[in-house]
Amino acid sequence: MTFPTPNHDESLITSETPFIGNFHKTLPHNEYGEVDASAYRKFKNTCLQIEAGAPNNFEDVPGGTYPNSNPDIDLTTAKFTSPLSGAATEMHGIDPKDLEMLPAPDILSDSTAAEMTELYWMALLRDLPLASLATDPTVQIAAAEIKNTFDTALNTDMAQGRLRIGLDLPQVNGALNLTQQTVFRCGLYDEEYGPLVSQFFIRNVPYGVQTIDPRQIPYIRGKDFLTNHSDWLRAQNTGKDKFGRDYGKCNYYGDQLAGRETYYPEVTRYISTMRDLARFVNRDALHQAYFNTALFLDSIGAPLNNGNPYKGNLYSREGGFATLGGPDLLTLVSEVASRALKVVWRQKWLVHRRARPEVYGGLVQMQFNGFNCHQRNYGLPAWVAETEAAARIKMHNNTQNGGGDETLFLPIAFSAGSPNHPAYGAGHATVAGACVTVLKAWFDEDAKLSDLLSSAQENKNRKDPLELQHLLQPGTHINGEIFNAPEPYAGQDANKMTVGGELNKIASNVAMGRSMGGVHWRSDNTRSMRLGEQIAIEILRKRTHEYAERPTAFTFRSFDRQMIHITQGQVMKLS
Numbered sequence: 001m002t003f004p005t006p007n008h009d010e011s012l013i014t015s016e017t018p019f020i021g022n023f024h025k026t027l028p029h030n031e032y033g034e035v036d037a038s039a040y041r042k043f044k045n046t047c048l049q050i051e052a053g054a055p056n057n058f059e060d061v062p063g064g065t066y067p068n069s070n071p072d073i074d075l076t077t078a079k080f081t082s083p084l085s086g087a088a089t090e091m092h093g094i095d096p097k098d099l100e101m102l103p104a105p106d107i108l109s110d111s112t113a114a115e116m117t118e119l120y121w122m123a124l125l126r127d128l129p130l131a132s133l134a135t136d137p138t139v140q141i142a143a144a145e146i147k148n149t150f151d152t153a154l155n156t157d158m159a160q161g162r163l164r165i166g167l168d169l170p171q172v173n174g175a176l177n178l179t180q181q182t183v184f185r186c187g188l189y190d191e192e193y194g195p196l197v198s199q200f201f202i203r204n205v206p207y208g209v210q211t212i213d214p215r216q217i218p219y220i221r222g223k224d225f226l227t228n229h230s231d232w233l234r235a236q237n238t239g240k241d242k243f244g245r246d247y248g249k250c251n252y253y254g255d256q257l258a259g260r261e262t263y264y265p266e267v268t269r270y271i272s273t274m275r276d277l278a279r280f281v282n283r284d285a286l287h288q289a290y291f292n293t294a295l296f297l298d299s300i301g302a303p304l305n306n307g308n309p310y311k312g313n314l315y316s317r318e319g320g321f322a323t324l325g326g327p328d329l330l331t332l333v334s335e336v337a338s339r340a341l342k343v344v345w346r347q348k349w350l351v352h353r354r355a356r357p358e359v360y361g362g363l364v365q366m367q368f369n370g371f372n373c374h375q376r377n378y379g380l381p382a383w384v385a386e387t388e389a390a391a392r393i394k395m396h397n398n399t400q401n402g403g404g405d406e407t408l409f410l411p412i413a414f415s416a417g418s419p420n421h422p423a424y425g426a427g428h429a430t431v432a433g434a435c436v437t438v439l440k441a442w443f444d445e446d447a448k449l450s451d452l453l454s455s456a457q458e459n460k461n462r463k464d465p466l467e468l469q470h471l472l473q474p475g476t477h478i479n480g481e482i483f484n485a486p487e488p489y490a491g492q493d494a495n496k497m498t499v500g501g502e503l504n505k506i507a508s509n510v511a512m513g514r515s516m517g518g519v520h521w522r523s524d525n526t527r528s529m530r531l532g533e534q535i536a537i538e539i540l541r542k543r544t545h546e547y548a549e550r551p552t553a554f555t556f557r558s559f560d561r562q563m564i565h566i567t568q569g570q571v572m573k574l575s
Contacts, residue, residue, distance in 0.1 A: 006352045007103035007161045010044065020363060020378055021107025023353045023422035026077045026239045028064045032376055033236050033362040036062070044353070050087050051350040058083060064237030078239030078246035081421040086346030093339035094538040096346040101527050103161035104354045104424040110156045111163040112360065113384040114149035115521045116410070119357050120389035121146060122184065122516050123411040124396060126275040127221040129477040130196055131487075134180055143183040145388050150176060152383075161523075166560070168526045184274070184516070186508040186526055189561050190501025193493040195473040197277070198506035199449060200293040202270050202472050202486045212292060215268040219251065219279050221481060223263070224411030224518075226358055227397040229371060232409050232417075235358070241415035250282075250416040263415070265481040272474045272483040278413045278517030281428055281510055287337035289506055290435035294333055294442075298326055300456035302499060303444040307553025307567065323547055329442055336434040336539055340532045344430040345421075347531070354424035357518055358417050361410030364390075369408055410518050418519040425528035426520050429511035433532025433559065436507040441540055441554035441566070445500025452499070471497060500557060530559055537564065537571060545569040 009021030017034055024035035027043060039062040049056045063077030086096060105111035121142040133139055153163050154176065163169060170177040170187030182192050205212035226232045231242060243260060245252045251263040271277055280289075304311040310320040321327060366376040368385040384390065385408060394406035401407070412418070421427075450471055471494055475484030511525035544552050544567055553567035555574075563574040 005100065005103050005160070007106050007159070007354075009107050009355075010353070012107070017376065017378055020359075021112075021355050023348075023355050024359075025236060025356070025418070025420055026064055026080070027237075028062055029233065029236050031233070032366045032371055032374075033233055033359070034376075047083070047350050047353065050084065051346075053087075066234045066237045073242075074244040075234070075238050075240055077237075078416075078420050081247075081419055082345060083349040083421070085342055086349045088342050090339060090342055092542075093336075094343065094535050096343045099343055099531060099534055101347050101352070101425055101531055103159075104352055104521075105157070105161045105163060105523055106159050107355065107360070107363075108379050108381075109159060109162065110149075110153040110381055111159075111161070111523070112521070113381045114146075114153040114163065115523060116357065116360055116364070116384055117149045117387050117389050118146050118184075118522060119410055119515060119518060120387070120393050122274060123224065123518055124389065124392055126224075126278070126413065126516065127273050129483065130272055130274070130474040131476045133196055139183065140180050141388060143178060143180045146183060147176060147178040149383075149387065150178060163523060167530075168523050184512055185505075186512065186522075186529070188501075188504035188508055188529075188559055189557055190496065190498050191504045191508055193496040193501055194471065194491065194505075195489060196505075196509070197271055197474055198502045198509050199472060199497070200296055200502060200506050201280075201289070201509060202474065203296060205292040205296050206299045207295060212295075214292075215270055216276065216280060217264055217268055218273075218276050218481065219413060220262055220265050221273070221275065224396075224400055224413060225415045226361075226412045226417050227400040227407060227409050228405055229365075229407070229409075232358070232362060232365075235417040236362070239416060239420045241417075243415075245416055247414065247416045247419045250414040252415070261415075267481045269481070269483050270475060270486055272477070274513075274516040275413060277509060277513035281513040282414060282517060284510075286341075286428065286431055287334055287435050289510055290333050290337075290432070290439060291330065293503070293506060294329055294439060297439070297443055297499065298329070300452055302452055303447050305442055305444055305554060305556070307551075307555055307565075308442075309549045309552055320549075324549060324552065329438075332438050332442075332539070332543070333435050336438055336532075336536050337431045339539065340430045340434040340535050341427060343535055344425040344427055344528060344531060347425045348422040348427075352424045353422050354521075354524070356418040356423045357410050357515075357521060358412055361408060365408040369406075412518040414517060414519070423520060424524050425531055426511065426514060426524040427528075428514050429507075429520070429525040429528035430532040430535075432507035432510045433529035434536040435532070436503045436529075437533045437536035437556065437558075438540070439503050440500055440556040441536075443499055445498060445503065445556055447499045448495065449497045449499060449502060450494060504559070533559055537566065540566050541569055541571050 018037045019040045027039045028036040043061045068075040165171045170182045240246050255261045363378050367378050398406045470488035472486040473489040514520040540554050555565045558564050565572045
């Protein structure tokens, strides 16, 4: 069992504003969105008792309320999302209590303020066509300001949970590498090459005799939520939107059909904006992106990892199937996803209890704008409200609110705000880390993707040669909600795009897609991917013990760029 190390936020007990950096959605709040201290202590003590092994639950934790004059709208408190799963045991994978994460950045730190600046910019740029991301002048302004705020955090923060270069932020030769090309990426190996969106997100996927079409029904552009006081406070107290929908039913299509709200245009399209990425990770099957990627890589004959005994001519009379073949891979991708959730849910509920970004947006609003002519002094860095991003958020929210209400709340892509569970670690990012690690261990991650596509076309492994002929990039914007289909990509870095780089990129896309929707911090994502990687390594280690094919080995590059070699139940780090 590990000894958990949360940050200092639960120790910020003052007479006026305790627990401002902690998760307290659906608990009772005052008009400033500050949690009732006694309710939070009840919630915290329940978490600690469960962590210690006591047979307890959350039935006695008080729920928040919000005035409701419409009997057709259910504003009863939304349920917590699966808090007891973090106390589950694990017989086949790694036990949730055997892993821990660094503390999250403190709520009053420059690190968190810098993360908020990035989130503000993501919200402002949600509808920008991804095809123009690398050349758009506003993105240039955003990247420069985000870099400056991250530099401030790197130079000033000393707390254990602070942002770290190479872990949380892209780096080259030990220096922060945040440019218009690398902004909104995690800085993983080979991730910086090519378009922001992974190749595996914008291609048809063979599914037996069927084909998975990657086009999706997008959210309507230009529409964000929780930008005014009433909507924001309702979400904090009840976890629901103005129609009584919790996160599980946010942006509810039934409300659109009934003429109450418009959430969706009458089109389908490939992922073309950051809002589209946020849309995908709001309703995905969690390991869906990696299951599809496994199917795609298998369909184009992607070379196996050199440690797979069925690669090459070792066996002339047999091939992999139940073990070290397609069914084994697909099962493994699903298996590590479920194991990962147990581990990260312990971190969320029973250890860290970090507040979501929407809570911080409320803190910025109350400290610098106030409510009913009263401002609160939380001690946030003054500069967080003085950035270009903050100035633009005021104008953006004023438009969202119909004029006359320039708030600093973080615009959220989902009508009910964030899910009803703590921010740190991130479930999507942990699953991404686990599943992508399996795929990097299974396939040759150094294979150049352009070569594989060309080979697949020549060998007619697929019946869509025009698609296989090129690397792709998101299509250009036509009008309104209409975008072109993905177009050939021929950038100068096209020859550097590898299987491993695009696998790292799809993990980064999924993780940062949650931030693009406004519900996760960058550090939630970067550190949770490493957590998922550890889970996958342990499961792969056990697998090498189980296989009758000897020797079986998995060799891949970790998220920290260390070569990992797993064989015969042993894990080695190679120089």
